[in-house]
Amino acid sequence: MLLAPAAWAQVNIAYGPAALQVLDLYQPAGVGPFPLVVFIHGGGWVGGNKAVGKYIAPGLAAAGYAVASVEYRKVPEVTAAAQVGDAAQAVAFLLRNAARFRLDTAGVALIGHSSGAHVAALLATDQSYLSRAGVDPRRLRAMIALDGVYDVTANLTQYPSSIRMEVFGSDKAAWRALSPSENLRHMQAHPGFCLLHEDTDPRFIEQAGLFAQALTAHHEALRSAVAPGLRHPQLVGRFATPGTVMLPFTLDCLGHFLSRA
Numbered sequence: 001m002l003l004a005p006a007a008w009a010q011v012n013i014a015y016g017p018a019a020l021q022v023l024d025l026y027q028p029a030g031v032g033p034f035p036l037v038v039f040i041h042g043g044g045w046v047g048g049n050k051a052v053g054k055y056i057a058p059g060l061a062a063a064g065y066a067v068a069s070v071e072y073r074k075v076p077e078v079t080a081a082a083q084v085g086d087a088a089q090a091v092a093f094l095l096r097n098a099a100r101f102r103l104d105t106a107g108v109a110l111i112g113h114s115s116g117a118h119v120a121a122l123l124a125t126d127q128s129y130l131s132r133a134g135v136d137p138r139r140l141r142a143m144i145a146l147d148g149v150y151d152v153t154a155n156l157t158q159y160p161s162s163i164r165m166e167v168f169g170s171d172k173a174a175w176r177a178l179s180p181s182e183n184l185r186h187m188q189a190h191p192g193f194c195l196l197h198e199d200t201d202p203r204f205i206e207q208a209g210l211f212a213q214a215l216t217a218h219h220e221a222l223r224s225a226v227a228p229g230l231r232h233p234q235l236v237g238r239f240a241t242p243g244t245v246m247l248p249f250t251l252d253c254l255g256h257f258l259s260r261a
Helices: 050-062 080-096 115-125 128-132 152-158 162-168 172-177 180-186 202-217 246-260
Strands: 008-014 022-027 034-040 066-070 103-113 140-146 192-198 222-227
Touching (some): 022 050, 034 050, 034 115, 034 246, 050 066, 066 080, 080 103, 080 115, 103 246, 115 128, 115 140, 152 172, 152 202, 172 180, 192 246
Parallel strands (some): 034 103, 192 222
Antiparallel strands (some): 008 022
C-alpha cells in the first residue's frame, strides 16, 4: 500500500502554558472538516516524544483523518494523573479551535502506545478528566490502544521496576484509581475500545488480556488484534509498514466507531 503524506503539519502548537504542553497537527489534503484522531506517545511516563507521531499520521491522513500528536509533562515533574490531565487539555483545546484547524467536532478518537495507551485508556474510562477540561465525554467515540497498561496493580505486582514504582508509588488505592480496568463501572459514556498487542512481551500480552476480560464483563464494545512477531517499539515504528496489522486495524476501528459520531 502506497501512503500519501500528510498535506501539511503544524508543529509545537501550544495547548497550555507549560513548555511541554504542545502538539503537532497533521492534516490530510482537502478543505475539511476532518475527523480528529489524537495520538498519545509512550515513554514509560518519564520520557518519549511527540515526534513519533510522524509514523502514525501519514497513513491516517491518507484516509482523511487529522492527527494531533500530543506532548505532555513527565514524571517526576508531574504525576501520572497530571499527564492524563494534560491529554484532556489537548483534546479540549482542539475542540475549542475546531474551525481554525478544520476539524469535525462530532466525535474524537484516541490512539495511545505503551504508557500513552495507559493515558488514553484512562481518558476513556475515568471520564472526570475530560469533564474537568470542559469536554463532554460523549464526544470521545473510540479509544485505540497499542501495548498498554490497564491494570496497574497487576503490572507492578508481576513486573516490578524502580521506574514504575517511582511513577505510581506504593499506595494500592492509587494504583486502582489509575487503572482503566477499575474505572469501567463508573463510566457514563461508552466509546468503542480497540486493543492491539504484540506477542513477544508477556507484560503487554497479560495487560491486554486483563483489560479485554474487564471490558467484556462490563459489556463494552471491543475489538482486538495481535501483531505477530513484532517488538514493542515496532507497533509505532512500523505502524504503516505493508503487511503489518496496525494501520488496517486502526482504520477498521475508526471506520466502525468514529463514523457513528
